[in-house]
Amino acid sequence: MAKTHVTATINGEETEFLCDGQQTMLDVLRDEMGLTGSKEGCGSGDCGACSILVDGRLVCSCLMFGAEAEGTDIMTIEGMADGDKLHPLQQKFLEHAALQCGFCTPGVLVASKALLDKNPNPTEEEARYWLAGNLCRCTGYDKIIEAVMDAAAEMRGE
Amino acid sequence: MARVTVASQMCRPFMGTVTEVEIDASNVRALIRELDRRYPGLGNQVEESMAVAIDGVICQDTYLEPINPDSEVCLIPKIAGG
Amino acid sequence: MNYLGKDVELKVVGTRPIRPDGVEKVIGRAAFGADFRVAGMIHGKVLRSPHAHARIKSIDTSKAEALKGVRAVITANDLPNIPSEEAFVGEGPANFRDMSLNTIARDKVLYDGHAVAAVAATSPSIAEEALRLIDVEYEVLPNVIDVEEAMKPDAPILHDDLFTQGVDPKPTKASNIAKRMEFKLGDSASAFSKADVIVERKYKTAPVHQAYIEPHACVVSYGADGQAQIWCSSQGQFMVRAYCAKLLGMDIADIRVFPLEIGGGFGGKTLVYLEPLALALSRKSGKPVKMTMSREEVFRGSGPTSGGAINVKIGATKNGRIVAAECEVMLQAGAFPGSPIGPALMTPFAMYDLSDVTIWGYDVVSNRPKVAAYRAPGAPVSTFATESAVDELAKQLDMDPLELRLINAAKDGTKAVYGPTLKDIGFVETLEAAKSSSHWNSPLGDAAPGKRRGRGMASGFWFNIGGESSGATYVNEDGTITVVSGNPDIGGSRASMGMMAAEVLGMDVKDVRTVVGDTTSVGFSFLTGGSRVTFATGMAVTQSAEMVRDELCKRAALLWEIPAEAVEWKDGKAYPAGENAGKFDPLTIADIAGKSARTGGPITGKASINAQGAGPGYATHICDLEVDEETGHTTVLRYTAIQDVGKAIHPSYVEGQLQGGAVQGIGWALNEEYVYTKDGRLDNAGFLDYRIPVASDLPMIETILVEVPNPRHPFGVKGVGEPPIVPPMAAVANAMENATGVRMSSLPMSPPRVRAALDASEG
Incomplete structure (x- = not known):
């Protein structure tokens, strides 16, 4: 099968890859680039575990073809920390014990970053609705919401 | 003599309608041996599929748990969990 | 030794440090089941039955085998045909023959999604194409899905050799009722005459899936020397090893299992599904094989928990003393016997001090996936x-309702319906904590127009278990410590293990x-299950750390040339114990580790135990809710979850267990269910249609940790993971009744059901 040549910026680095027509962006990230931080929980856009940012927009990478990445700027969980320095959301998730098994965590973190990029001062309700596309079966969301609100406050300098 | 009770009917094939017996045993192993002596086959049933609650503490798959002369011993189904 | 006394000052236990595996998980580097790969691996896929019940007349795999890229095709004939053998596995007694037949069907398929064949190929898409080339000829049989239907004498029979156990006389006709079980205390039938009030009702719950977000996944490499390595996410690496050895006819020593990070289990990963198939495929193809389930396969092919039908009758005197209770539980096992009927019968009255109770039930097979454990298996249903x-x-x-529970509450000395006299329990403490909680004492507030508000509460019990556990503590050359646990960490147990070791070592x-x-x-x-890890494996780790601490004192004594008893361990250092011991500068672990070669070699503590006496867990939950009269949406x-946890080692992760369990229970109460078509096919095998709670469905989940220490654990730990899923369904239903005046006796209380119930009540 003929493969498509794609050039995209992934986690700040210009990257080239070949993919076939049916490969999702999630497949490309996981199978071609070894970026396995994005998880497949459903493959149908219902769980959010594969969340990435495409040109700053929150996307389920299982619902995007690899070929659609051409010319885009993509951030995955692997690109969220600044080298050794965790993003405030990552730090707050650890401090608040906002993960148990940790499988949904990459997607929840990416989605939370998208929220705070757009709305640095969300209400609890706004955070809950924004994260409604990210399923977590372990935590009951309580500590996730606490961590997001706390990270937002810290990022606002409060 | 420890008082041994059975709340479920799991032991009925061996004990019939008896649900309470007095047994002189210093640990679970001796208990199983004595139960099997009185009710042939019951020892294996207790060992494989049942737990032994001694004075309210549930013990499973252990020969060594001590039993006191005034202990309350209950034979119950083995417990697992999620 | 234990660390329970009031004079024991705990420095680590009870604090909230960051978990040792945390960073890997927030940067996306932690390797879960599907993240693992080895060189040269190929990909396996499973062909599943489209029928709820059918005889397999023939399987023709020749076209699939001929497809380019296909390396192996297997059917049940590639695995040993295992004779019936009872064993105690997962959530209860089971049978390895059934486990084998559940892994891959032999003569009959028993549910939609039952594995029939598997393929390994050079790519997942070729493997999928090959599945379509396998011809299976079925003779479709009548199916039965509902538990009560399955119990009827004229129901389609799943197993010709299944005869009901526990009834006299022994039946001669095959039945879907695998077992009858009964517990009896006193004489309930005559005790009802003492009652002034009797309530009697029938209830029904839907089977629900554990719905861990990580689908099952594994990589298996079977070598030409007959030795295999398995990398997978599961609730027990030793469980995977034992079951695979049994199902493939291998020696345990020939299988090595590497536990990967596990993305949730809740009981659902206490069994094997893919691993035996991947082993057979790897053996046949000579290649390492990777297999992952899709979400649809997780729903169709892996175990949900039992649904049930329950008849309850309870009588009380005018002053609120419960004098008699009877309960009948009909529990779905799925396609093979082994529902958690025992605990379903032993738990529901364990909160109360009752003298006349009869509770009995049935383990019933039907054409659904074989159930797997799910948090406190059996207890939430009854x-x-x-x-x-x-x-x-x-x-x-x-x-x-809280006062009524207090009047009847089980205390130390209460005889439980299943036999033992309860001890060291904290149920009354949870009720008192509920009574004085801010939630219980806050006004409910007014409902918006068109809505109705209510408050409800309920309690629950789970035994908790101990069992065989191993832990090791190693002193590294530089004086740092490595602790090894034998249990997959599913919700932060590495943190609690490390904390207990640090506490013992004063580090x-x-x-x-x-x-x-x-x-x-x-x-x-x-x-990892039964809420046992922090209790049992924690006990092993604590003992291993104590061995290390004692050895460190001995080594210090050698270095100082004084008797070992003259050394005391404090804040991570060895000190001479008192003036008479001599005057020496304290030695750190690093100091002692640096000299360990000279004083006898590496310093290591290892403990392998069979922990007994897991303290029972009691929980009380309070729920406020609002029902939309027009839509029936709730x-x-x-929501407040209160629980006796014995002792919280890491309170954040204990709270997390309470919150997560409560929310799973809320999902069970309001939304979750398996929906079947008339011909027995699962109709909602995805997260869009099987809707688990999302963030916007929920408020914060308040928690109150009650600590009545378990004297059998060095730090007083009781299991915490399972009790929190027991009360929510009734707490929500009771709040619903309080809001609407309608008693919802069937789960889930989904909007259409609530709407219909409101309509019915308004006549």
Whole structure:
């Protein structure tokens, strides 16, 4: 099968890859680039575990073809920390014990970053609705919401 | 003599309608041996599929748990969990 | 030794450090089941039955085998045909023949999604194409899905050789009822005559899936020498090893299992599904094989928990004393016997001090996936019914439901319906904590127009278990500490293991690294389940750290040339014990480790135990909700989970267990269910249609940790993971009744059902 040549910026680095027509962006990230931080929980856009940012927009990478990445700027969980320095959301998730098994965590973190990029001062309700596309079966969301609100406050300098 | 009770009917094939017996045993192993002596086959049933609650503490798959002369011993189904 | 006394000052236990595996998980580097790969691996896929019940007349795999890229095709004939053998596995007694037949069907398929064949090929898409080339000829048989239908004498029979156990005389006709079980205390039938009020009702719960977000996944490499390595996410590396050895006819020593990070299990990963198939495929193809389930396969092919039908009758005197209770539980096992009927019968009245109770039930097979454990297996089903009935009793007696529970509450010395006299329990403490909680004492507030508000509460019990566990503590050359646990860490147990070791050694927890060992690097441990890990494996780890501490004192004594008894361990250092011992500068672990070669070699503590006496867990939950009269939609407004946890090692992760369990229970109460078509096919095998709670459905989940220490654990730990899923269904139903005046006796209380119930009540 003929493969498509794609050039995209992934986690700040210009990257080239070949993919076939049916490969999702999630497949490309996981199978071609070894970026396995994005998880497949459903493959149908219902769980959010594969969340990435495409040109700053929150996307389920299982619902995007690899070929659609051409010319885009993509951030995955692997690109969220600044080298050794965790993003405030990552730090707050650890401090608040906002993960148990940790499988949904990459997607929840990416989605939370998208929220705070757009709305640095969300209400609890706004955070809950924004994260409604990210399923977590372990935590009951309580500590996730606490961590997001706390990270937002810290990022606002409060 | 420890008082041994059975709340479920799991032991009925061996004990019939008896649900309470007095047994002189210093640990679970001796208990199983004595139960099997009185009710042939019951020892294996207790060992494989049942737990032994001694004075309210549930013990499973252990020969060594001590039993006191005034202990309350209950034979119950083995417990697992999620 | 234990650390329970009031004079024991705990420095690490009870604090909230960052978990040792945390960073890997927030940067996306932690390797879960599907993240693992080895060189040269190929990909396996499973062909599943489209029928609920059918005889397999023939399987033709020749076209699939001929497809380019296909390396192996297997059917049940590639695995040993295992004879019937009872064993105690997963959530209860089971049979390895059934486990084998559930892994891959032999003569009959028993549910939609039952594995029939598997293929390994050079790519996942070729493997999928090959599945379509396998011809299976079925003779479709009548199916039965519902538990009560399955119990009828004329129901389609799943197993010709299944005869009901536990009934006299022994039946001669095959039945879908695998077992009848009964517990009896006193004489309930005559005790009802003492009752002033009797409530009697029938309840029904839907089977629900554990719905862990990570689908099952594994990589298996079977070598030409007959030795295999398995990398997978599961609730027990030793469980995977034992079951695979059994199902493939291999020696245990020939299988090594590496536990990967596990993305949730809740009981659903206490069994094997893919691993035996991947082993057979790897053996046949000579290549390492990777297999992952899709979400649809997780729903269709892996175990949900039982649904049930429950009849309850409870009687009480005018002053609120419950004098008699009876309960009948019909529990779905799925396609093979082995529902958690025992615990379903033993738990629902364990909150109360009752003298006349009869509770009996049935383990019933039907054409659904074989059930797997799910948090406190069995208890949520029966307790939904009994705790709803207790609420109804309170209403009829015009009593506060919390007061009614206090009047009847089990205490130390209460004889449980299943036999033992309860001890060291904290149920009353949870009720008192509920009574004085801010939630219980806050006004409910007014409902918006068109909505109705209510508050409900319910309680629950789970035994908790101990069992075989291993832990090791190693002093590294530089004085740092590595702790090895034999149990997969599913919700932060590495943190609690490291904390207990740090407490014993008087160290900063940051200097203790805790890892989960593979099956050759730590002693046998029973699986992660039954709320046992922090209790049992924690006990093993604590003992191993104590051995290290004692050895460190001995080595210090050697270095100082004084008797070992003259050394005391304090804050991570060896000190001479008192003036008479001599004057020496304290030695750190690093000091002693640096000289360990000279004083006898590496310093290591290892403990392998069979922990007994897991303290029972009691929980009480309070729920406020609002029902939309027009749509029937329910919003949970406020929720508090209160539980006796013995001792919280890491309170954040204990709270997390309570919150997560409560929310799973809320999902069970309001939304979750398996929906079947008329021909027995699962109709909602995805997260869009099987809707688990999302963030916007919920309020914060408040928690109150009650600590009545378990004297059998060095730090007083009781299991915490399972009790929190027991009360929510009744707490929500009781709040629903309080809001609407309608008693919802069937789960889930989904909007259409609530709407219909409101319509019916308005005549």
